[in-house]
Amino acid sequence: MPSSRSAVAQVSMSCAVLRVLFLDDRETDIRPIRHVLESAGLPHIYRVVATGTQLRRALASSDWDIVICGDSVQELPALVSLQIVRELAPAIPFLLICEKMCDEHADTLVKAGAQDYLQKDDLTRLPFVVLRELRTATERRTRMQTEFALRRSEERIRLAAGAASLGIWSYNIAANVIDWDAQCYAVAGIPSGTIITPELFESLIHPDDRVRRREALTEAIRQGSEARMEYRLVRPDGGVRWILSHGRVYLHEDGTVKEIVGVASDITDRQVAEQALRASEARFRSLSASSPVGIFQADLQANVSYTNPRLQEIWHMNEPEILGRGWTARIHPDDVSRLVEGWSDASSRGSSFEIEYRLLLPDGETRWIFGRSTVFFNEAGLPMGTIGTVDDITDRRRAEESLRRSEKLAAVGKLASMIAHEINNPLEAVTNFIYLAETSTEVNEETQSYLRDAQHELQRVSQIATQTLQFHRQSNRQTRTAPSQLLESALALFARRLNEQQITVERDFADVPAILIHASDIRQVLVNLLSNALDAMAGTPGKLRLQLRRVSTSADGTDRVRITVADTGPGMESAVKARVFDAFFTTKGEKGSGLGLWVSGEIIARHGGRIQIRSRKAESGGGTVISFTLPVNSFE
Incomplete structure (x- = not known):
């Protein structure tokens, strides 16, 4: 048995001064107890209470290491005192000091929560009982704190998992049982409390995903690392849910696997959205590839990041040559600044843009282009870039020009007809008069020369009118x-x-x-x-x-x-x-x-x-x- 001094040394490791709460109304009963403690080298401070009210106040106002209760207090029976202590300070040791030992009474108190009891005339064991109960109380307090911290940690994990819609699971290797929380049961569509064996869980996994998930878990167990698994879960009602599961392997001291603990999230909505996005992108690519107009995407500085095949065909360039500012190499020099400045200005204002400009092809041919673009925005409403189309309108412009020319020529033709009608008749008359003058015997040689010159000029005027009419009276038959x-x-x-x-x-x-x-x-x-x-x-x-x-x-x-x-x-x-x-x-x-x-x-x-x-x-x-x-x- 350890000595009193040894006991004191051990007590001093946990507290510098022992704090004792006495439940007694006689100083004569308290003095021997204090003497034994002091003789054993246990420094202490104390307080004496004799009523229930005093006891409650004392427990509420200070932390006590031990409660020592006598059996002589009339107003505060030992059992009542014990109930108050257990209600307000359940971790504090409770010792009973009796005048005469009554085993039945003492057993009742011990069952109610008292740690030990001694007789007033035999306090030899008191220092060791105090030491034992202090140690036990310390261990109990530490255990309670640990359990409380664990409960708080688990509660925080549950709250975080609930907020993130995460299910928590663990796989006990020795018991060969999988433990699920309520979220896991809800996602799987299985009644809560159902015992989940590895075989049952395997049957819930989509057949096409079982091997892949099993291999990922086996590899994690082999390496003692984290496992990331993505698979489909088939619910009893036939519904399919996509699951993303992360698990960490925990080992025994000998290196064998103890358990795997992890979280699982239902990513079905994300998978559906991603599949819809992929399908949308595939549709866009297909439509873009077969589009009769050129399609492009660019940033706000007119740096192109995507073109479809039709645009590359119009530009006579492949996509790598067009990307960035490469597309400007085909723009007619007279149109470059007008196009880029107009596009940049519209993009900065977040507005749409339309323009007609020219391409200058390698063979020297000029093609007319009609381009339009619109700005697209992110979720915050900020402009991110532009998407637009280009169309080769050369044939349309030529047709329009041909129409304008035809209209112009029709007007000229009408004028030419009027001129021919108005000029040819007088010309014919003048020609006849000149002919008569030339054949006259009264006209001298000099006048004859003038008349020949006049005849030549009249023929020239007639030729001009005839050529104009000939052009506008073309045959309609090809x-x-x-x-x-x-x-x-x-x-x-x-x-x-x-x-x-x-x-x-x-x-x-x-x-x-x-x-x-x-x-x-x-x-x-x-x-x-x-x-x-x-x-x-x-x-x-x-x-x-x-x-x-x-x-x-x-x-x-x-x-x-x-x-x-x-x-x-x-x-x-x-x-x-x-x-x-x-x-x-x-x-x-x-x-x-x-x-x-x-x-x-x-x-x-x-x-x-x-x-x-x-x-x-x-x-x-x-x-x-x-x-x-x-x-x-x-x-x-």
């Missing part, structure tokens, strides 16, 4: 004609001039199909081009080159025929070349009407074709080349 035949028939008209001017003709005719055209109009164009070429080579031998080619334009893939007439004349200045297709512009002085190339250009445009001219001065080699293309099937 015929499929071989271009080579048209060239040869037009060339035959100049056989005498070719011979006189010593002009060599070079033909380079590819095998081209017959084209649907107004043959007389195209022959008029060829005659005009051949006549201009021979005029350019007048006074010196030269070479006339004629070429036929079948071509396909890069923009619309239209099958076309290209006809080229080239001469070796002195060429022309840039200023002249820029105006040769203007009405009434001529370099031939009084000999030219200025309508030939203008009429030719209008005829080609009405057929859906294009006419181009290249020329260089003699010091650079000289020569003029005029080419025009016609669709195999007329646009009209």
Whole structure:
């Protein structure tokens, strides 16, 4: 048995001074008890109470290490005192000191919660009983604190899990039983309290997910690590729920698995949303891929992050080349700043944007584009970027231009008819008068000369009116004609001039199909081009080159025929070349009407074709080349 001093040493480890609450009304009974404690080396402070009210106040006002109760208090029987102590301070040891030992009374108190009892005339055991009860009380208090902390921790976990809709589960390896909380039972659709064995749980998992989940759990057990498992749970009612489960493995001291504890969350709504998003994205990609218009996505600074195949086709660029600011490489230089500034301004204001601009393709062709974009916003209402469309409107603009030209030409044609009607009749009368004057014997030679000049000028006026009318009175019937035949028939008209001017003709005719055209109009164009070429080579031998080619334009893939007439004349200045297709512009002085190339250009445009001219001065080699293309099937 340890000595009193040893006991004191152990007590002093838990408290510096013993705090004793005496339930007694006689100092003579308290003094011997204090003497024994002091003799045993137990320093203490104390307080004496003798009524229930005093006891309640003492317990409420201070923390006591032990309560020592005598049996002589009339107003506060020991059993009543014990009940009060157990009610207000259940962890404090309660000792009974009796005048005479009554085992039955003492047993009643012990059963009610008293720790021990001693007789007043035998207090030898008192220090050891005090030490024992203090140690027991300390252990009990520590255990209660631990249990309280554990309950608080578990409650916090339950609250957090409930707030996050998490179910808590554990798998006891030794018992081979899975423990679920209420949330797990609710998600699985199983009555709460059902014993969950691994076999039952396995049967709830979707057959396609069982192996994958089992392998993840086995690997976590093997490595003693955390397991992350995503699987489907099939409820008894047939409903399927997606579950995301995290579990941590806990080991015994010998390294064997003790249990696995984890949380599970129902992610069905998230899975459904993700599947819907994937389906939506797939639909968008499919629609975007087959869209007849170009589609793009960009940030607020006009940096493109996505394009569909149609936009890449319009731009004649692949997506990596377009991304970022790469798309601007195709924009016509005159339209870049207008497009980018307008787009950026609209994006910063969060408004939609529409614009027409031009693309300049690698082959030099210009295409007209109609673009529109709109800003999209995040959940906070802040602009995130733009999404938009582009459409190639070149054909529409050409059709509109053709319509405007047709309307203009219709007005000019009406005017020409009026002019022809108003001019030709007087011209005929004037011509007759000049003829009569020329045949008169009274007119001298000088006057005859003036009359011949007047006749020449009248013929020139008549020619201008006739050419204008001829252009506007074209045939409405198209015929499929071989271009080579048209060239040869037009060339035959100049056989005498070719011979006189010593002009060599070079033909380079590819095998081209017959084209649907107004043959007389195209022959008029060829005659005009051949006549201009021979005029350019007048006074010196030269070479006339004629070429036929079948071509396909890069923009619309239209099958076309290209006809080229080239001469070796002195060429022309840039200023002249820029105006040769203007009405009434001529370099031939009084000999030219200025309508030939203008009429030719209008005829080609009405057929859906294009006419181009290249020329260089003699010091650079000289020569003029005029080419025009016609669709195999007329646009009209």
